[in-house]
Amino acid sequence: MTEKNNKQNSNVYSLYPRKLKTQISIIFLIVILFYFYSLSETGSDFLTLFLDFPDIVKKLASMFPPNWEYIPLAIDPLVETIQIAVVATTFSVLICIPASLLAANTITTNKFIYQITRTFLNILRTIPDILLATIFVSLFGIGIIPGILALTIFSLGLLAKLLSETIETIDARQLDAIRSTGGNIVQVIWYGVVPQVLPQFISYGLYVFELNVRASLVLGFVGAGGIGTIIDTQLNFLKYQNVMAILIVLLVAVIIIETISNMLRRRVV
């Protein structure tokens, strides 16, 4: 190795073995090539982006100043969005408790049930929120009920995964102790599992609530209620100043909710 790496008149050694170097170079090359391929496939052209810069600024300027008078009209849909998110989070939190107990191998010793719930939850998580909303709107019709159902299902997959993984990492000796003193399954869960996972559980619930507030923005575009509805109509009317006003209201609301939720989460965990 020293002979190979020693070039003439130099005593510089490479820190990395040659095999690792070629391996990394090849992977790097593939990553970059695929990057350029996807850029060309998506029609991404950064050169024209920079050349068109004045044009872009002009279009951005057409959104300013935001139409402040529109803001009162945006408050009610925003309230609706938050209410949808609260209700959907509540439902998914309630459903996720049995689901995550079934998907945790510390509680569910039956391999078959465990695998079935796991697979089901994994499939649930692959379905994007927009598709769930579309399907529920087509099943139930337009309104906020399909929106709530879509968000409930969407957050259920995530929440159950987080919670079941937490339940799997808890101290199993405590559960054994309760079992050995003759505790039944309900007592094991209530006295063994709940005290250990409750802080994380609350934290996940808040996190999912944040996600739901963002996701409920999507709902309106497919007719499932919330602030997305008015964004969609104003976009279609090309009323960009109104859109900007709604976006600002929404951003302020999201920042406030996330700040409060972060504060609460830091206290809980």
Added chain:
Amino acid sequence: MNGILPPKPHQKKKRVRNWIILIIIGVIYVWAFKGVYDRADWSIFNNLGEKFERVIPKLFNPDWSQTEKVWDYIIETIFIAYAGTLIAAILAIPFGFWAAKNMVKSPIWNTLGKWILILDRTFPELILAILFVITIGPGPFAGVLTIGLTAFGMLGKLYAEIIESIDMKVVEAMEANGANKIQILFYAIFPQVLPEFLSFALYRFEIDIRASTILGLVGAGGIGTLIVIAAANRNWEQLGLILLGIIVVVSIIDFISTKIRKRLV
């Protein structure tokens, strides 16, 4: 039994606080459930069976003749997510160093970096997508930029945490040997952080695949475009195929990405 255990300590202050929290939560719940109850159109539960009969069988009977079209859009979604994530992963490196406590000496400068990342993370994707579609026009490029700009906030934060957790002794040893900044970066910092950087970038790629499905709602490309069209045309067979396609593709990508991530770290 009761005689053996000491009585639980009563903390009046804590109890009052807990009650106040409980009341606030209760008020929020009453407000939210009442609002939803008033707004909801309960008549949609009438003739539900008829609607289900019309839609569900078609949803589970995918229209295979559309496979090529659906596949094209799914591929486009993957390309958007890939290009966007890579842009974010590269953009996040300087921001990660900026927001890492042990790399930046001035605390104010450091906090500024952290704040930029926090601000970026609060931006919902759809807001940025709308802005990009309006300014640079509809198409997948707007989607790529959206994903790139929304993903780097989270990646930057994770990168900063990784950089903060590295072994600084290596850096000090190299400084003592007279290495310059670039040598320290390449031989002391990068070997410690790169596997984790890659692992988090892959994880973010999984998230971005899901995120880029919604971009089509506002015209920023991807499978969302087709979902909206299929729903508008009440083409449930096509929607069924899209559903199946997404489940299969996302599952495969998640599986591969988890495998690679396990090997990396």
